[in-house]
Structures are given as C-alpha cells and as structure tokens.
Amino acid sequence: RRECRRREGAGVTMASGSIMSYEGLRQDGRRWNELRRMQCDLGVVSGADGSCSFTCGRTKIIASCFVVPLSKQKASAARVPTTATTAAAAASTAPRVELRVSWLPFATQERRERGRTDRQVVDLEGKLKQTACAMLDASSAVFQKQTASGRGSSGAARGNNMEVQIKVAVLQADGGVRSCCVNAVTCAIGMANLVCGCLVVSCGCTAQQLGRTLRETRMLQSRGEEEEGKRLLLDPNGAETTKLGELSLSVTSAADRRQFQDVVSINCEAKLTPEEFEEAVETCAEGCRAVSKFLRRKLLDYMTKVATISSH
Amino acid sequence: TTGRVARFEAGVRESIREDGRENVAYRGIVAQRGTLPNAQGSAQVSLGDTTVLAGVSLEIGEPRKDRPRSGVVNVSVDCTMACSVSGNGWKQYDKRGEELARHLEKLYAPAGGGSKAGGARGGGALDRGNALHLVEGQSVWVFHIDCAVLSDDGNVLDALSIACRTALGDLMLPKFDILEGSEVVIDEDPNAWTRLDVSAVPVYVSVGVVGSRWVFDLSLREEHLCRSKLVFGVGLNGTDGTNESGGGVRGRKTQGAAMAAAIRRVFSAKSASLEYGATMDDVMEAACLAGKRLVAALDAAHQQADDDTRAFHIGI
Numbered sequence: 001r002r003e004c005r006r007r008e009g010a011g012v013t014m015a016s017g018s019i020m021s022y023e024g025l026r027q028d029g030r031r032w033n034e035l036r037r038m039q040c041d042l043g044v045v046s047g048a049d050g051s052c053s054f055t056c057g058r059t060k061i062i063a064s065c066f067v068v069p070l071s072k073q074k075a076s077a078a079r080v081p082t083t084a085t086t087a088a089a090a091a092s093t094a095p096r097v098e099l100r101v102s103w104l105p106f107a108t109q110e111r112r113e114r115g116r117t118d119r120q121v122v123d124l125e126g127k128l129k130q131t132a133c134a135m136l137d138a139s140s141a142v143f144q145k146q147t148a149s150g151r152g153s154s155g156a157a158r159g160n161n162m163e164v165q166i167k168v169a170v171l172q173a174d175g176g177v178r179s180c181c182v183n184a185v186t187c188a189i190g191m192a193n194l195v196c197g198c199l200v201v202s203c204g205c206t207a208q209q210l211g212r213t214l215r216e217t218r219m220l221q222s223r224g225e226e227e228e229g230k231r232l233l234l235d236p237n238g239a240e241t242t243k244l245g246e247l248s249l250s251v252t253s254a255a256d257r258r259q260f261q262d263v264v265s266i267n268c269e270a271k272l273t274p275e276e277f278e279e280a281v282e283t284c285a286e287g288c289r290a291v292s293k294f295l296r297r298k299l300l301d302y303m304t305k306v307a308t309i310s311s312h
Numbered sequence: 313t314t315g316r317v318a319r320f321e322a323g324v325r326e327s328i329r330e331d332g333r334e335n336v337a338y339r340g341i342v343a344q345r346g347t348l349p350n351a352q353g354s355a356q357v358s359l360g361d362t363t364v365l366a367g368v369s370l371e372i373g374e375p376r377k378d379r380p381r382s383g384v385v386n387v388s389v390d391c392t393m394a395c396s397v398s399g400n401g402w403k404q405y406d407k408r409g410e411e412l413a414r415h416l417e418k419l420y421a422p423a424g425g426g427s428k429a430g431g432a433r434g435g436g437a438l439d440r441g442n443a444l445h446l447v448e449g450q451s452v453w454v455f456h457i458d459c460a461v462l463s464d465d466g467n468v469l470d471a472l473s474i475a476c477r478t479a480l481g482d483l484m485l486p487k488f489d490i491l492e493g494s495e496v497v498i499d500e501d502p503n504a505w506t507r508l509d510v511s512a513v514p515v516y517v518s519v520g521v522v523g524s525r526w527v528f529d530l531s532l533r534e535e536h537l538c539r540s541k542l543v544f545g546v547g548l549n550g551t552d553g554t555n556e557s558g559g560g561v562r563g564r565k566t567q568g569a570a571m572a573a574a575i576r577r578v579f580s581a582k583s584a585s586l587e588y589g590a591t592m593d594d595v596m597e598a599a600c601l602a603g604k605r606l607v608a609a610l611d612a613a614h615q616q617a618d619d620d621t622r623a624f625h626i627g628i
C-alpha cells in the first residue's frame with residue numbers, strides 16, 4: 001500500500017478535509033512557506049488621490065485615499081497649533097486620518113450584512129488606523145532621519161491643515177483579510193504622494209500547530225523524516241484560518257535594509273505558548289519581507305510610469 | 313463656477329461636451345458577468361470611469377402580503393468609495409446609499425394602482441417571464457442585490473441599474489421539488505438550473521436638461537454643473553407605468569405601442585419647470601428610445617457572448 005501511495009505521487013494524495021498532504025502540500029498546492037499570488041493595481045478609483053486594489057489569492061480589497069483640506073470646524077476643534085517648528089510641535093503635524101471600512105455582504109461564502117458595529121469591521125478600522133498613523137507619523141525616528149538628510153517633503157500634504165480620508169472595501173474575503181487591508185492601505189497612501197516615513201506591510205500565518213495523526217507520524221517515520229516540516233503555515237486561506245486560527249503581523253519596512261523592522265501591530269485570536277509565538281512571529285516576518293519587496297516594486301513601477309508621462 | 317456653468321451650457325447647445333462627446337453619446341460601457349465567486353449572480357459594469365459592482369444572493373422567504381406569487385427583491389447599495397468628500401462625516405455616504413437603493417428597488421416593485429393597459433397582473437418586472445414562487449403564498453425566491461460603487465465619475469444610478477439587471481441575468485435559479493407538506497427540496501445538479509429571464513427588467517436613463525436640449529450620461533463634473541436632471545426607468549416591453557408628479561410637472565404616457573412607458577422622477581426641479589413646457593414629451597421620448605437601445609444592446613451582447621467571453625463593450 002505504501003508503494004501505491006508513492007506512485008500516485010504525480011497527483012497529491014490528501015485525505016478529504018486535511019490541511020496538508022503527506023507530500024507537504026496544502027489544499028491549493030502551496031508549501032508551508034509559500035505566499036498566495038498577489039496582485040496590486042494602482043489607480044482603480046477615479047478621482048481619488050491614491051487607490052489600490054490588492055488581491056491575495058481569493059481575497060480582494062480596494063482602498064482609496066483622499067487628501068482633503070480640513071474644514072474650519074474640525075481644525076478649531078482639534079486646536080492645532082499654527083506654528084510648527086520645534087520637535088514637540090512636529091508631533092502634531094501629522095495629518096489627521098479618518099478611516100472607514102465597509103465589508104460587503106457578498107464577501108463571504110454566506111451572505112451577511114455587516115453594519116457599523118460589527119466586531120470585525122470595528123476591529124479592522126482600529127488596526128488600519130494604526131497603520132495609517134504609523135505611516136504618516138512625522139515624529140517617527142525614520143522620518144526625521146530622512147528629512148535631516150535633506151530629502152524634504154514633496155510639497156504635498158505635510159502639515160496640520162490636511163486630513164486624509166481612507167476608505168476600504170472588502171470585496172472578497174478568503175483568509176488574510178487584515179493583512180490584505182493593511183497592504184492595500186499602504187499602497188493607496190503611497191500612491192497619493194503623501195509624505196510617509198515608511199511602508200507598513202503585513203502578513204499572516206496560522207496560529208496553531210498542525211496536529212499530526214498517528215498515521216502521519218508513522219508515515220514520516222518510515223521515510224526517516226521524523227523531524228521534518230514546520231507546522232505553521234504562511235498566509236493561510238479561509239479554510240485554514242477557520243481551522244487553525246491566524247496570527248497577523250504588521251511591520252514597518254524602510255528603504256534601508258539594515259534597519260530592523262518595527263512592529264506596528266500583532267493580532268492573534270488563538271492561544272499560543274511563548275515559543276510558538278516567537279516562531280509564528282518569525283514566520284510572519286519572513287512573509288512580510290517578501291510582501292514588502294513586492295509592494296515596493298509595484299509602487300516604484302507606478303511612480304516611474306507617472307514620472308515619465310509628466311516629464312514629456 | 314458661473315463661468316463653468318456657462319461653458320457647459322454653451323457646449324450643450326453646440327452638442328460638444330467636455331470630453332468631446334455629443335449630447336446623446338454614452339461613454340463606453342463594459343459589463344462583465346460572474347466576477348464574484350461567492351455570489352450566485354454578479355456583474356461589474358463600467359460607464360467610462362464609473363465602476364459599479366453588483367452581487368445577487370438567493371434565498372427562500374415569505375412573499376409580500378398583497379402579492380403572494382411574486383418574488384421579493386431587496387437592494388442595498390454601498391457607496392463608500394463614491395466621491396463626495398465634503399467632510400461632513402460618514403453618514404452622508406450611508407444616506408446616499410439608501411437613496412440609491414430605494415430608487416433601484418422601485419424598478420422591481422410591482423406596478424401601483426392606476427396602471428393602465430397591460431392587465432392587472434400586478435407583478436414586478438422580474439415576475440414577467442419567470443415563475444418566482446415556490447409555494448404560493450408561503451415561499452418565494454428572495455433576491456438580495458448588494459451593490460457597491462467602486463469608482464464614481466457621474467451617472468451612478470444608470471450604472472447601478474445596468475449592473476443589477478446584468479447580475480440578475482447571470483443568476484441561475486435552482487430547480488426544486490415540493491414534497492407534501494410544502495417542504496421544498498432543491499435539486500443539487502447545476503445543469504438543471506435555469507437562467508432568469510430579465511428582458512422585462514427596466515433600466516434607468518438619467519437625462520440632464522439644459523434649456524431645451526437634453527444630455528445623456530453626465531460625468532461627475534457635468535453633474536455638478538447641470539441644474540436639472542430627470543431620471544426615467546425604461547423597459548424593453550410595454551410595462552405598466554406609474555406616473556408620479558413632482559415639482560409641479562405632470563406626466564403623460566408616451567404614445568406608440570413600441571415605446572415603453574416611463575416612470576418619472578424629477579430630481580432637482582427648482583425653477584426649471586417653467587422651461588419645460590412642450591419639450592417634456594420630447595425628452596421622455598428620447599429617453600425611452602435611448603433606454604430601449606441600451607437594453608437591446610445589452611441583451612444582444614450577452615447572447616453573443618454566451619459563456620466564453622464574459623466581458624463586452626458597448627458603444628452607443
């Protein structure tokens with residue numbers, strides 16, 4: 001019987017409902033450390049300063065970003081100081097961020113309307129606001145280093161009289177929604193030509209170890225690969241998330257590779273021991289590096305395209 | 313802005329608009345079916361830069377009290393992505409969404425009282441050509457249409473109505489059997505499912521009126537500059553039309569068997585009602601013609617496309 005299974009090796013033999021096959025492939029053919037196919041289209045919303053449609057596997061998010069001058073009431077309500085030269089005042093020159101997430105009813109398999117008080121919507125809004133603030137925060141160390149080296153602002157929204165309105169729509173949700181949203185918002189803000197200190201990228205991984213059945217253990221033993229295979233999966237899709245939980249990590253990624261990544265947020269709803277937690281965070285960090293490479297390339301492509309058009 | 317308004321109106325008189333179109337020209341329409349994997353029927357429609365997504369989900373539910381045989385259509389519109397950034401807060405988006413949803417639901421609502429020729433069948437637009445009831449009086453198909461405005465460059469209502477119609481056309485109705493005791497069993501075989509017949513579903517045609525001329529398919533900038541707009545719901549076959557009077561303008565059914573009856577809403581009449589006068593019928597006629605051609609073009613393109621190519625373009 002063992003030979004039969006090996007001969008079937010052209011296809012993947014999986015017990016129905018199992019997350020990973022004996023050959024180490026998941027239901028969609030990925031290994032534990034492979035990300036889903038990502039696609040990032042910039043400029044999908046006409047009239048927006050920055051917009052991005054980010055697709056990761058079957059999860060699709062659209063984010064759009066408007067830079068709007070603050071209306072007078074809001075400015076006076078916030079009591080923003082008008083002169084801003086000292087470092088203390090520099091903390092308040094980050095533009096205000098308003099964010100709204102709408103999770104469309106057809107995003108999940110079963111149609112479900114989500115209002116403003118739905119737990120996931122509120123949760124997403126909070127986390128994305130953190131992201132946006134982290135990107136635009138003028139008092140971050142990275143940012144000051146950049147301005148000190150003379151790069152200066154691009155003339156766009158720096159200052160305390162601007163407001164950034166970010167709108168996010170979840171069109172399809174198939175696992176990794178939080179990470180996708182963060183990446184989409186990053187792209188939208190990046191495209192909007194705002195002064196950012198860094199990019200924030202995000203990635204997720206499963207939060208629980210895959211259980212090994214007795215049969216699996218015996219299989220691996222027979223092959224002599226007892227210790228083989230990490231048991232945390234990177235970038236889980238919907239089915240894997242419901243079964244195993246998800247830990248998603250957002251980090252800032254600056255252009256300078258030698259800098260360490262700063263963690264913006266970690267979200268996890270399952271219980272982990274500290275060692276598992278470290279392992280999960282490590283896995284996610286690797287995923288984030290790959291995602292940030294991808295995002296940077298996309299933004300750079302877009303910027304070069306825009307620059308060449310405007311220089312003619 | 314008075315300069316811009318004057319420029320726009322002058323252009324309309326010469327039939328040249330900002331982007332070079334004529335008054336009666338629509339932007340290129342791209343309609344794709346089956347874009348959402350989780351919805352039973354879906355469509356993404358772009359009118360130029362205005363992009364709209366519609367997904368239809370199917371449920372079995374109770375019919376309305378006075379219409380035991382017709383299906384129920386619920387529409388919800390999410391226009392978070394649409395443009396209006398006036399800094400007043402997010403409630404504005406919700407209100408706009410609700411308003412759009414209400415207008416769209418009217419397209420599918422059964423004709424009210426006072427309907428003329430067409431019989432007193434009293435079904436909605438979907439009920440013609442489809443039997444939407446499972447057990448009469450107890451269970452009917454309930455359609456939940458969820459729309460999202462992805463990008464707003466004017467004429468959102470038209471795009472939404474086209475998207476709803478296309479999404480319904482993409483929907484497959486399952487075959488069902490009714491056991492004794494009015495229990496419904498759904499046939500799981502997708503090959504036995506039938507497509508909805510949406511030929512009777514109307515579509516909105518928004519017309520901007522400047523002086524004695526009318527302009528179709530306003531872009532966002534033109535919408536801000538055009539002071540009075542009319543919206544007509546136009547179907548392919550003769551449908552029962554309800555005439556609503558608003559703003560002091562009364563309606564009349566268009567003559568001719570080939571013409572579709574019009575459902576009229578006056579959006580922002582203000583002082584423009586005095587200018588209309590005799591040209592109201594002309595506008596209605598033109599809108600009906602346009603709507604008919606639009607609907608016919610959509611149907612023709614769908615039939616040609618079949619299942620292979622799902623995206624198609626219409627230039628009207």
